[in-house]
Amino acid sequence: MALNRKIASIDLSTGxxxxxxxxxxxxxxxxxxxxxxxxLLYNHTEKxxxxxxxxxxxxxxxxxxTATCASATARTHIMAKSPLTGLIGSTNMGGFFAPELAWAGxxxxxxxxxxxxxxxxxxxxxxxxIRDADNLWGKTVTDTQWAIRKELNDEEIKSLVIGPAGENLxxxxxxxxxxxxxxxxxxxxxxxxxxxxxxxxxxGTMDIKIAYPTEALDYNKRxxxxxxxxxVNQTQGILGTPFIWGATNSWGGVRTRNFQYNxxxxxxxxxxERIDEIATETMGQYHMVSCFGCQVHCRGQYKIPSGxxxxxxxxxxxxxxxxxxxxxxxxxxxxxxxxxxxxxDQYGMDNLExxxxxxxxxxxxxxxxxTKKETDGLDLRFGNDEALLEMIHRICFRKGxxxxxxxxxxxxxxxxxxxxxxxxLIQVKGMSNLHSDERATPALALNIxxxxxxxxxxxxxxxxxxxxLPEEVLRKIYGSPIPYDGxxxxxxxxxxxxxxxxxxxxxxxxxxxxxxxxxYHTVFxxxxxxxxxxxxxxxxxxxxxxxxxxxxxxxxxxxxNIERLxxxxxxxxxxxxxxxxxxxxxxxxxxxxxxxxxxxxxxxDREKFNKMxxxxxxxxxxxKNGVPTLExxxxxxxxxxxxxxx
Amino acid sequence: MDKVLMIDYEKCTGCRQCELVCSxxxxxxxxxxxxxxxVIKWESEGLYIPxxxxxxxxxxxxxxxxxxxxxxxRELDYVKIDYDGxxxxxxxxxxxxxxxxxxxxxxxxxxxCNLCDGEPQCVRFCEVKAIDYVDANRLNILKKREAAQKQxxxxxxxxxxxxxx
Numbered sequence: 001m002a003l004n005r006k007i008a009s010i011d012l013s014t015g016x017x018x019x020x021x022x023x024x025x026x027x028x029x030x031x032x033x034x035x036x037x038x039x040l041l042y043n044h045t046e047k048x049x050x051x052x053x054x055x056x057x058x059x060x061x062x063x064x065x066t067a068t069c070a071s072a073t074a075r076t077h078i079m080a081k082s083p084l085t086g087l088i089g090s091t092n093m094g095g096f097f098a099p100e101l102a103w104a105g106x107x108x109x110x111x112x113x114x115x116x117x118x119x120x121x122x123x124x125x126x127x128x129x130i131r132d133a134d135n136l137w138g139k140t141v142t143d144t145q146w147a148i149r150k151e152l153n154d155e156e157i158k159s160l161v162i163g164p165a166g167e168n169l170x171x172x173x174x175x176x177x178x179x180x181x182x183x184x185x186x187x188x189x190x191x192x193x194x195x196x197x198x199x200x201x202x203x204g205t206m207d208i209k210i211a212y213p214t215e216a217l218d219y220n221k222r223x224x225x226x227x228x229x230x231x232v233n234q235t236q237g238i239l240g241t242p243f244i245w246g247a248t249n250s251w252g253g254v255r256t257r258n259f260q261y262n263x264x265x266x267x268x269x270x271x272x273e274r275i276d277e278i279a280t281e282t283m284g285q286y287h288m289v290s291c292f293g294c295q296v297h298c299r300g301q302y303k304i305p306s307g308x309x310x311x312x313x314x315x316x317x318x319x320x321x322x323x324x325x326x327x328x329x330x331x332x333x334x335x336x337x338x339x340x341x342x343x344x345d346q347y348g349m350d351n352l353e354x355x356x357x358x359x360x361x362x363x364x365x366x367x368x369x370x371t372k373k374e375t376d377g378l379d380l381r382f383g384n385d386e387a388l389l390e391m392i393h394r395i396c397f398r399k400g401x402x403x404x405x406x407x408x409x410x411x412x413x414x415x416x417x418x419x420x421x422x423x424x425l426i427q428v429k430g431m432s433n434l435h436s437d438e439r440a441t442p443a444l445a446l447n448i449x450x451x452x453x454x455x456x457x458x459x460x461x462x463x464x465x466x467x468x469l470p471e472e473v474l475r476k477i478y479g480s481p482i483p484y485d486g487x488x489x490x491x492x493x494x495x496x497x498x499x500x501x502x503x504x505x506x507x508x509x510x511x512x513x514x515x516x517x518x519x520y521h522t523v524f525x526x527x528x529x530x531x532x533x534x535x536x537x538x539x540x541x542x543x544x545x546x547x548x549x550x551x552x553x554x555x556x557x558x559x560x561n562i563e564r565l566x567x568x569x570x571x572x573x574x575x576x577x578x579x580x581x582x583x584x585x586x587x588x589x590x591x592x593x594x595x596x597x598x599x600x601x602x603x604x605d606r607e608k609f610n611k612m613x614x615x616x617x618x619x620x621x622x623x624k625n626g627v628p629t630l631e632x633x634x635x636x637x638x639x640x641x642x643x644x645x646x
Numbered sequence: 647m648d649k650v651l652m653i654d655y656e657k658c659t660g661c662r663q664c665e666l667v668c669s670x671x672x673x674x675x676x677x678x679x680x681x682x683x684x685v686i687k688w689e690s691e692g693l694y695i696p697x698x699x700x701x702x703x704x705x706x707x708x709x710x711x712x713x714x715x716x717x718x719x720r721e722l723d724y725v726k727i728d729y730d731g732x733x734x735x736x737x738x739x740x741x742x743x744x745x746x747x748x749x750x751x752x753x754x755x756x757x758x759c760n761l762c763d764g765e766p767q768c769v770r771f772c773e774v775k776a777i778d779y780v781d782a783n784r785l786n787i788l789k790k791r792e793a794a795q796k797q798x799x800x801x802x803x804x805x806x807x808x809x810x811x
Contacts, residue, residue, distance in 0.1 A: 295774075
């Protein structure tokens with residue numbers, strides 16, 4: 001059964017491997033996945049450790065429901081101290097790795113130390129082996145995976161790998177699996193690279209006993225029906241996430257030319273319909289594919305229709321690539337977006353960070369802060385598609401002064417570039433913002449400012465705030481499992497009650513990340529999707545573990561607080577522009593100039609924003625500085641951390 | 647009316663939900679290696695093909711079985727294993743041209759699709775209908791309809807092109 005999946009500690013310096021069970025006590029406190037990883041990270045790293053040194057601990061996991069009948073339990077979670085932010089590093093990816101890990105007998109891997117030479121882990125049916133990876137080093141993401149399958153003579157092997165970017169310690173390198181399933185943000189690929197760990201390959205044929213098979217199947221069917229009956233997932237199943245970019249851009253929520261505009265004009269060629277057209281032309285009518293056990297099938301397939309990479313097959317692009325290689329650098333050509341997407345997929349590099357940081361450099365170039373001397377002759381102006389693609393190569397291989405500089409991430413680069421370059425860097429806690437522009441949406445601004453892994457939309461974004469749902473509907477969603485009778489507002493430009501929505505979503509996303517379910521299967525894009533009230537049944541039917549919605553909420557709170565404790569230990573301070581819960585000054589000082597009438601002129605009100613942060617801290621049980629109070633820690637049983645239960 | 651599994655691989659999104667629910671419904675466990683259906687993949691080309699028993703009329707597994715433990719179930723019209731007679735020699739695994747007969751290393755027995763007693767779970771969970779359970783005599787008419795539709799789209803495209811020229 002799911003509860004007998006084990007945890008393995010692997011020390012790459014000494015080659016020792018230790019396999020242990022995960023106790024019920026630990027499960028009841030942290031469930032699994034990201035929550036348990038956060039606990040392990042806090043317990044297995046020392047304050048101030050070098051993220052790229054042997055003392056950083058890399059955690060790889062599946063959720064407690066991985067590979068069971070709970071719809072879309074495909075998610076793999078990876079955590080370590082981030083080489084990009086110096087705070088919590090965390091990534092959550094789809095594909096087929098985590099289920100295979102569970103069938104091989106494991107839920108959690110704790111990887112420490114550093115191997116003297118390149119290695120990979122081979123995990124199969126309860127056994128773990130450290131193998132030589134000399135012949136894999138230097139290979140791209142897909143070549144590495146196919147080479148492992150050939151070496152071990154098994155086409156069903158699933159691998160987590162790094163590409164050249166991870167080997168070159170690009171601080172926003174990804175861990176990848178499959179064609180494009182990306183463990184992006186916060187540089188977990190660089191942590192793997194620093195340990196000389198090229199890949200983790202798994203294959204499993206062990207049973208996961210389902211506690212109540214008939215009930216699990218029936219409830220799963222209900223779950224799926226609920227999800228696929230929603231318009232939002234139906235659209236997503238046709239156009240993928242690009243539909244979000246298109247919809248957001250229409251009202252003026254897409255940052256363009258770094259942060260100069262909030263809408264990308266005349267962008268027909270990168271609109272979702274155009275991407276879909278190319279996918280249909282190159283891959284046929286049915287070109288949407290899925291992660292394990294998911295009926296949303298939001299991932300597109302395509303071949304690059306022209307240019308130097310013509311005919312190359314890839315998946316996606318997600319809306320992050322549309323934003324990163326389309327809107328932000330103002331390169332409005334589908335071929336550029338698809339090519340950029342393909343390059344970062346093969347190099348194993350975060351699309352969002354790559355595109356954002358290049359767009360920042362473009363603005364600096366146009367301002368004269370960067371010149372052709374720093375760019376090695378490259379004309380790095382906005383809208384120069386070739387320069388954009390060239391910079392992707394340069395960053396991955398740390399080529400030239402600027403390539404090497406940007407590969408270290410925004411804040412170190414701004415310190416090297418100097419002048420007032422930092423003022424133009426659109427980041428929180430050292431991680432670039434998504435292409436979305438949050439000046440007209442205070443709830444979303446609060447979300448990116450407070451997200452634990454740095455600026456991010458997948459930690460606590462109340463995306464349904466944009467739907468203007470009636471207050472009674474909002475009350476139904478946000479008023480359970482913990483009663484809430486404070487104010488709530490249907491208006492996306494309002495600051496009222498948004499702190500609660502962000503707090504609620506933060507716990508909701510932690511919940512799915514512990515369970516191992518995709519966020520598209522909870523209240524993220526779909527307001528009617530399963531959440532706390534539904535999870536106890538899924539948990540019970542599949543694992544036999546009995547829990548109430550309130551108990552799962554408390555676990556989520558506990559895990560979010562552990563992440564907060566880690567960040568505070570590593571130096572997070574509320575108003576620190578580089579390491580705090582604070583936004584770039586442009587959010588407060590520069591009004592939106594494009595978009596819908598209620599968006600034009602919008603900017604974040606500093607005073608109201610600070611008040612919102614106060615409220616958000618209060619909901620969490622944190623003091624004015626964002627530090628959990630002793631009472632909160634006691635309530636969550638965290639007052640004696642690190643407690644070394646595992 | 648005899649019904650058969652109809653697989654349209656073009657529609658398959660490769661999610662492998664069919665493998666999951668097949669092993670859960672038949673064995674009470676999640677384990678694709680014990681599923682009667684498998685999605686075979688060529689990831690580098692984006693090609694996914696669900697493979698299951700074709701319930702052949704002149705089934706090689708049935709002909710070769712030395713103890714006649716494989717027969718045709720007349721009610722649901724599928725190829726059935728009689729576990730009381732089966733000696734576990736795996737000859738049927740060797741001769742099946744589709745790899746649809748498996749050998750379960752945990753329970754030490756051969757296994758194949760039994761159509762879940764007329765309610766195939768893979769079909770129940772496949773939202774995109776890459777797997778469907780249809781009347782046997784409608785198999786080709788459904789194919790015909792789809793092919794005709796494609797032909798008509800192609801024809802329309804061609805005539806637009808002509809008009810443009």
